[in-house]
Structures are given as C-alpha cells and as structure tokens.
Ligand SMILES: Nc1ncnc2c1ncn2[C@@H]1O[C@H](COP(=O)(O)OP(=O)(O)O)[C@@H](O)[C@H]1O
C-alpha cells in the first residue's frame with residue numbers, strides 16, 4: 151500500500167519521510183492537483199518534473215502549507231511528515247515551516263545585511279540564547295551553504311548586493327539556519343547562469359546527507375544530475391514516480407516517455 | 416454669435432477628416448500601398464484645420480473686447496473727456512457698455528447713446544469678420560491637407576509631430592502659469608517687506624495686523640510678527656498627524672495583510688470616498704460635533720476649554736488625512752514584492768513578524784514620503800481651520816487653547832475693503848509665500864524619498 155502504482159522498487163514504511171494520500175488542490179474552481187499519492191524518502195533528493203502549469207509548484211507548496219497564504223486555494227487529502235498529519239488543526243503552520251524550509255525560484259534575500267538575512271529565522275524562533283550562539287549559527291549556515299568564503303568579510307553588506315548565484319545560496323543558508331528537516335526548492339536555478347547553477351547543484355548534492363530535499367525543476371538534465379528519485383506530473387496528475395535512473399531510461403508511461411524524449415513540454 | 420466660429424470649426428474638422436479618408440481610400444483601392452493608414456490622413460487634416468483656426472478664434476475673442484472698447488472711446492466727440500481722471504474715463508466706458516447691454520440708468524447724454532450704438536456695430540462687424548476669416552482659413556487648410564494626400568505622404572509622422580507640439584504647449588502652459596503665480600507672490604511679498612522689516616516678520620512674537628484708519632489714531636500701529644501664527648499651524652498640524660499617522664498606518668497594514676478580501680473590498684472604496692469629501696464638510700463636522708464634544712468633556716472633568724480649540728481643528732484634519740496616509744502606505748506595502756513576503760513566511764515567520772520585520776522596513780521610504788505629503792497638506796489646509804480654529808494668534812502649544820493658523824490669517828487679511836497696498840493686505844502675501852516655500856521644500860523632499868524607494872524594486 152505504500153507503493154505508488156508505477157514505482158519500480160519496493161519501499162518500506164521506515165523509508166518514508168513525507169507521505170501524501172489522495173491530495174487534491176483547488177484554486178477557486180480550478181482543480182490543479184488531482185488525487186496525488188506519493189512517498190518521499192528521507193535524506194535524499196526527489197525531483198518533480200513535468201510541463202509548466204502541471205502543478206509541480208502547487209504540490210510543493212502543499213508540503214509546507216504555503217498554499218494557506220493564497221486566499222482562493224483549498225487543499226484536500228492527507229499529507230504526513232514523520233507520520234504526523236500536517237493539515238491537522240492542531241498543527242501550527244508557522245512551526246511546520248520552521249521544520250520544512252523553502253527556497254524559491256527567484257532569489258529573494260531580504261533587503262538587510264547578509265548577517266541579518268541568516269539570523270532572521272533563528273531570531274524569530276529563539277534558537278540562539280546570545281550573540282555568540284547566533285554568530286555560530288550564521289557562520290555554520292553559511293559554511294553549509296558553501297558561501298562562507300565569499301561572504302565572511304562582508305557580513306554587514308546588504309544581501310541584495312550579492313550576485314544571483316550567491317543570493318540563491320544565501321537563501322539556502324537562510325533556510326538551513328532554522329534547522330529544518332526538509333528543504334523544498336522550487337526551480338532554484340532557473341534564474342541563474344550555468345556556473346552558478348553548477349555550484350547550487352553541487353550544494354544540493356552535499357545537503358542530501360542531512361536533509362530531505364524536494365526540488366522542482368524544468369530541466370531534465372538537472373533532475374538526472376541531482377536527484378535519486380523523480381516524479382513526473384502532467385495536468386495535475388502524478389503520472390509516474392520512481393528511481394531517477396528508471397524514469398529516464400525505462401519510463402513505464404507513454405506520457406513520461408513523450409516528455410523525456412522532448413515530444414511535449 | 417460667439418458659438419458660430421466654433422461650429423464652423425467643428426464642421427470643417429469633420430469635413431476635412433472625411434475628405435482625406437476618402438482620398439486615401441481611393442488611392443488604396445487604386446492599387447497603391449499607402450505609407451500611413453487612412454485614418455492618419457484624416458487626423459492630419461483634422462489637426463491641421465483645428466489647431467491654427469482654433470488658436471486664431473481664441474486670440475480674436477480674447478482681444479476683441481479691448482480693441483472694440485478702444486475704438487469706441489477714441490470715437491467719442493472731442494471735448495467730453497477733457498479734464499477727467501483715468502478712473503472717471505473708465506466709469507464712462509462701463510456706462511457705455513451697460514447701455515449697449517440694454518441696462519440704461521437715468522437719462523444718459525446723447526453722445527453716450529450714440530457711442531453705445533457704435534459699440535454694438537463694431538462688435539457685430541468683428542463677429543462677422545471672424546466668421547468669414549475662420550471659414551476661409553478652414554477651407555484653405557482643408558484644401559491644403561487634401562492636396563497632401565498621396566501614397567508616400569507620411570501622414571502618421573505629421574499627426575505625431577502636431578500632437579507632440581500640442582503636448583509641449585500644454586506642459587508649457589502649466590509651467591508658465593506656476594511661474595507667473597510665484598512671480599506675483601514674490602512681488603507682493605517684497606512690497607510688504609519694504610514696509611515691515613523681514614526680521615520683525617520672521618522673529619516677531621506679536622501678531623496684530625491692524626492698521627490705523629486715521630492718521631492720528633493711537634496705539635494702532637500693527638504688529639507683524641508671524642511666529643505665533645506659524646506656531647498655531649504647527650500645533651494644529653501636529654495634532655492632525657498624531658491622529659492620522661497611526662490610524663492610517665494601522666488601517667493600511669490591516670487592509671494589506673490581515674483583512675479578508677471581503678472586508679478589504681468594502682473598506683477600500685469607503686476610504687476613497689472619504690478622501691473625496693469636500694473639506695468644508697469636515698469643517699462643519701468640527702464645529703458641530705467635535706468642538707462641542709471636547710468642550711463638554713472638558714467641563715465634565717473641570718478643565719477650561721476654549722470653544723475653537725487646536726484639538727478640534729487638528730483632530731478633524733487628522734480624520735481628513737487618514738485615507739490619504741492609508742492609501743499611500745497601502746501602495747507602499749503592496750509594492751514590496753510578493754517574494755519577500757513568501758520568503759519570510761516560509762522561514763516560519765508569523766504574518767505579524769513578517770509585516771514588522773520585512774514588509775514595513777521595505778515600505779518605509781514610501782510611507783515616509785506619504786507622511787511628508789500629508790504634512791504639507793496639513794499646513795496648507797484652509798477650510799477646516801477657517802471654520803474651526805481661532806482668529807487670535809497666541810504663543811501657546813496647548814492644544815486645548817484657541818490658536819490661529821497661517822491660512823486662516825491669509826483669509827481674514829484679504830477679507831474686507833482694504834486696498835492692495837497697505838501692509839495688512841500685503842502681509843497675506845508674505846504669509847502665503849512662507850507657506851509656499853515650506854510646502855515646496857517638504858514636497859521636493861517627499862518626492863525624492865518616494866522616487867529613491869521606487870528604484871529599489873522596479
Ligand atoms: N495563485 C494561483 N491562483 C490561481 N491559480 C493558480 C495559482 N497558482 C497556480 N495556479 C494554477 O494552477 C496550475 C498549476 O500551477 P503551478 O503549480 O504553478 O504549475 P507548475 O509549477 O508546474 O508550472 C496552473 O494551471 C496555474 O494556472
């Protein structure tokens with residue numbers, strides 16, 4: 151029962167970090183996500199691919215309840231993280247979002263200093279007891295995001311003054327700083343040049359050892375490079391999900407095959 | 416009669432437009448490719464006819480009166496104006512004009528009746544002449560425009576050039592009018608400072624703008640120290656801003672982030688309506704509701720309260736400014752990119768934290784700009800203070816006292832039968848000049864802040 155229909159391998163319960171069952175999303179009358187079932191494994195990278203408008207971002211935003219901030223958006227079905235239903239009325243979305251971080255398509259550093267960008271999350275969640283601890287969180291987050299060497303001498307300068315790729319890594323560092331278990335990334339490289347993209351991909355690969363990462367991408371090469379598992383969405387339906395290698399070499403569904411061979415999308 | 420030239424113009428414009436469109440169509444159906452679309456040929460003719468002819472009509476009508484008057488006055492029988500002053504000559508002119516208009520008082524001399532007849536004759540002749548000239552001019556221009564229609568004629572560029580000049584003209588009119596007003600104000604202000612020293616005006620603490628009616632009146636030398644007047648404006652504006660800024664900001668924050676769409680859809684239009692209420696209505700509200708309420712409350716706790724307090728005037732002015740500030744702040748908050756909100760929320764910030772730490776700081780320049788513009792509105796606001804503030808200038812910052820305001824003084828100084836060359840009247844211009852300078856400085860400052868902030872996100 152924990153298998154999605156097209157999954158190529160068996161999965162065990164202990165290997166599931168996020169489980170979605172019969173998830174439906176509506177924007178007003180638009181049915182954007184239809185009956186999606188998926189299990190996402192811990193400490194690995196799962197890629198969502200599919201033609202644009204198929205609902206990848208919408209589904210991703212269900213996982214940290216960012217869809218709550220859109221007035222007309224309605225989510226049905228069940229999503230659990232570590233077995234806990236995140237849409238349970240007892241769950242505070244604010245705390246959920248500390249546990250499930252998110253990186254956006256366009257780098258969106260706050261118009262504050264690099265230091266304050268990173269320190270913002272820890273401050274509002276009270277993660278540091280004093281300045282020394284906060285300094286420690288800032289430097290370790292920047293190190294984990296591979297930005298320490300470039301940023302350590304300019305912590306007081308505005309984050310918006312960094313290059314696009316650096317800004318995106320700053321945003322990743324900002325997400326890491328609140329100690330999340332899951333990091334959601336919505337096309338994190340689509341605004342970056344190839345060199346910055348390579349750096350961010352490298353970073354994602356490193357982060358995999360400690361975090362559960364879900365990444366939306368429009369680039370199949372990127373999915374192939376960074377992810378262990380891939381899910382293919384089409385018109386709001388999860389068509390196929392499995393090991394990345396299997397999806398790209400041996401897709402089960404005709405639509406997946408067409409997309410991967412570039413026939414639509 | 417005055418309408419006829421305009422009707423001719425309208426007809427000429429329509430005819431020219433139609434003729435040129437027809438001609439252009441004919442060229443196209445003849446198989447040639449037109450450089451410009453047909454309607455540009457039409458518009459070219461229309462503008463070519465209307466712009467010069469309309470200019471002519473307007474200038475003609477503007478000058479007609481004085482030229483006709485001049486002709487009439489110079490045709491009066493010799494001797495009747497001998498030994499009269501310019502004022503009396505003007506009176507005779509006015510009498511002739513009113514006779515011509517059919518309003519005859521008493522029994523005017525014969526030569527006046529004849530002059531009135533001549534006046535009517537000149538007017539009529541001028542009218543017919545104008546009609547003829549406009550008709551000929553329009554016809555000529557229509558033909559000229561028609562002769563221009565050709566496959567390769569660049570009618571679109573022609574239209575664009577004429578429109579461009581029209582726009583430049585309009586812009587220049589606005590600028591020159593402003594310059595003219597400032598020049599007039601400066602001129603009167605300088606005349607005032609010839610009579611009253613600048614230092615007394617700027618630093619004097621005593622404002623009693625009376626002037627002696629008779630030479631020998633005692634103690635009637637006016638005092639023109641404007642400090643208490645400006646102090647009154649400052650007190651009232653401060654009260655107004657203390658009310659408008661917090662209320663306006665919280666309204667904006669609520670509407671922008673916390674209110675359900677349904678409430679926003681109701682409250683926003685209401686605020687816009689409030690912003691359009693004439694200030695005289697706020698003035699009534701101040702004298703009929705707010706001032707009595709404040710006085711009663713004062714009495715009930717045993718405090719002496721004047722009837723026209725700075726609190727009442729400033730409070731009502733504050734209410735007037737709430738929609739102004741809230742709409743400015745709302746715009747500034749909405750201009751902060753959605754991605755910044757999402758970034759903060761995705762880190763687990765509550766909406767309140769997001770508003771306080773991210774949206775608000777990013778929107779601050781815009782908000783400050785809005786507040787500064789509100790300040791300049793507050794110090795320039797006239798109707799509310801004329802109705803609700805006092806007349807006597809006092810050196811006080813107690814909002815429960817009666818104070819006056821700069822605009823109130825300007826109004827009272829200009830009311831009444833005083834001529835334009837005594838210090839009392841001239842003082843109004845000096846006050847106006849100061850007000851103008853103050854609001855100008857504030858507005859320049861505000862716009863600069865707003866513009867700087869616009870650059871960040873666009
Ligand atoms: N805020 C929104 N309001 C209304 N409809 C939306 C909104 N966001 C997305 N949609 C709709 O939901 C569908 C899926 O969009 P999205 O999740 O952004 O697709 P993807 O990320 O795969 O390109 C699209 O049809 C889109 O028009």
Ligand SMILES: [Mg+2]
Nearest residue numbers: 206207208336
């Ligand atoms: Mg998307």
